[in-house]
Amino acid sequence: MNESIKRSFSMKKPKFTERFPLLDIMLTCMTIVLVLCFGYFLFVFLNSSTSATSSLSVTDTIPSTIDEIESSFSGIKIVTEISNDLNAPFAIQYPQSKHIQFNDEVKKYIKTLKYNYLTDIAAYKQNHQTFPSELNISFETFEHNGIYSFVIVKNEYIGDNEGEISIHTFRLNPDTGDRITIEHVFDYHLQHLLEISQLTEERLYQDEALINHLLPEQVAIHTQPIWENFQNFALAENEIIFYFEYNKLANSEAGIPIVAIPYQTINPLLTEFLQALIVEEKTEKPNTAQSAINQQEATKNKEIRNNNVEHEEIPKQKRVALTFDDGPDPKVTTRILETLERYDAKATFFMLGSRVEYYPEIAKSVHEAGHELGNHSWTHPDLTKANNDKIASEIDRTTTIIEEVTGQKPEIFRPPYGAFNDNVLNLTDLSMILWDVDTLDWKHRNASQLLSYVKQNTRDGSIILMHDIHTSTADGLDAVLAYLAENDFQFVTISELSE
Structure with a gap:
């Protein structure tokens, strides 16, 4: 029995008693490759996680103050975040609504800008010990037929790098939370898109401030009848405004190319509810800012007439008050001071208290140069929506720090924003000063257009509004001063204008 079993086992030998050496080599190589790949991906994952965590912690630990206030647009709040951190100062404002999805989209965009800013600072810091830097994010709100458009403007500079500017828009139906796209505006009609494409290209070449800076091949690409080319837009009161990317279809000297097309020009192309609104908008709305200017002018003219009675033999010289808001800024304000000095021109600087606190030496240099200093609040909120304590604090803190x-x-x-009411007026003894010439330098960021607005609107006694936080304003100021000087304007401060 045992022998038969032995024979049986001996008859059941496997076909291969040993493996080929080549197979062992292949299996060994595959194992090594798999181990190396796993180790590599593990390293990348851990490194990226650490980097993300580190960046997030840096962002979260930067000291800042956050304020929230109602805007003059129903259902919209203005969030203001300011940091005077020595390594990464910033001033940020953005809108929020009652709609969570919209709020999340805006916050995500703002967070991305902030993260990129901090990342750029970290990269620049590798080769530089100390350097100035700043991030400014502000926004403008337009309303058209119940639809809000938010135009968010970013201005960033780090060290000696060329400043970065960008404009990004959001549109919202505040009642439903719906976001409005360019397809909605033109009813998804491709023929309408084609006509808008052609009209936009024509207007770019008709703009005297842009014509010498346009890049024809890029203009053709970025104005093609593709919906995506026209998604960055705002529905203003009487026109649709298209914003194009900086340094894309025009060189950097042009700033951000902007095309504004009145609704009446494209009435047949618009969706029905926009066409109906055109009729409603034929009645002009009162301009609160201009009304206040007129009141100031009436008082000022009365004083001038009294002076003329006493000094009839002295001819009256044309005078203009240059004003700069939202500073001081270590780069832009300094450049503006240098330009003003070349023309022996005095101006008025309406300063934010939060920025005076961070840049005291710049504020001091403005005063030492003989310019007038004005109060522009602490954090730039809409004071008509603030309570009494908030209004008083914004004004008084700024007066104190200046x-x-x-x-x-x-x-x-x-x-x-030029926004005030009786409540704001009653809570301060300071004289309220607005303007009658708005250069819109915050909007176009174009040095050439700065002069264009001044030429079109400036008259004797004008108060010109500019901002000493935009590089393009500093770039274009020399041409503005040269033009005004050639046309016999005397540069005076606001107080001198009232004399």
Whole structure:
């Protein structure tokens, strides 16, 4: 029995008693490759996680103050975040609504800008010990037929790098939370898109401030009848505004190319509810800012007439008041001061208290150069939506810091956005100052267009609004001063204008 079993086992030998050496080599190589790949991906994952966590922690640990206030647009709040951190200062404003999805989209965009700013600072810091840097994000709100358009403007500079500017828009139906796209505006009609494409290209070449800076091949690409080319737009009161990317279809000297097309020009192309609104908008709305200017002019003219009675033999010289808002800024304000000095021109600077606190030496240099200092609030909120304590704090804190830093107590006040009411007026003894020439430098960021607006609108006694936080304003100021000087305008401060 045992022998038969042995024989049986001996008859069941496997076909291969040993493997080929080549197979062992292949299996070994495959194992090594798999181990190496796993190790590589593990390293990448851990490194990226650490980097993300580190960046997030840096962002979260930067000291900042966050304020939220109602805007003048129903259902919209303005969030303001300011950091005076020595390594990464920033001033950020963005809109929020009652709609979570919209809020998340805006916050995500703002967070991305902030993250990129901090990342750029970290990269620049590898080769530089100390350097100035700043991130400014502000926004403008337009309303058309119940639809809000938010135009978010970013201005960033780090060290000696060329400043970065961008404009990004969001549209919202505040009642439903729906976001409005360019397809909605033109009813998804491709023929309408083609006509808008052609009209936009024509207007770009008709713009005298852009014509010498356009890049024809890029213009053709970015104005093709593709919906995506026209998604960055705003529905303003009387026109649709298209914003194109900086340094894309025009060189950097052109700033951000902007094309505005009145609704009446494209009435047949618009979706029905926009066409109906055109009729409603034929009645002009009162301009609160201009009304206040007229009141100031009436008072000023009365004083001038009294002076003329006493000094009839002295011919009256044309005068203009240059004003700069939202500073001080270490780069732009300094350049503006240098340009003003070349023309022996005095101006008025309406400063934000939060920026005076961070840049006291710049504020002091403005005062020492003989310019007038004005109060522009602490954080640039819409004061018509603030309670009494908030209004008083915004104004009083700014007055205090300006006086502490410069020794000059401001006697004039310009409300953020030019927005004020009786409540704001009653809570300050400072004289309210607005403007009658808006250069829109915050919007176009174009040095050439700065002069264009001044030429079209400036007259004797004008108050010109500019901002000393935009590089393009500093770039274009020399041409503005040269033009005004050639046309016999005398540069005066706001207080001198009232004399």
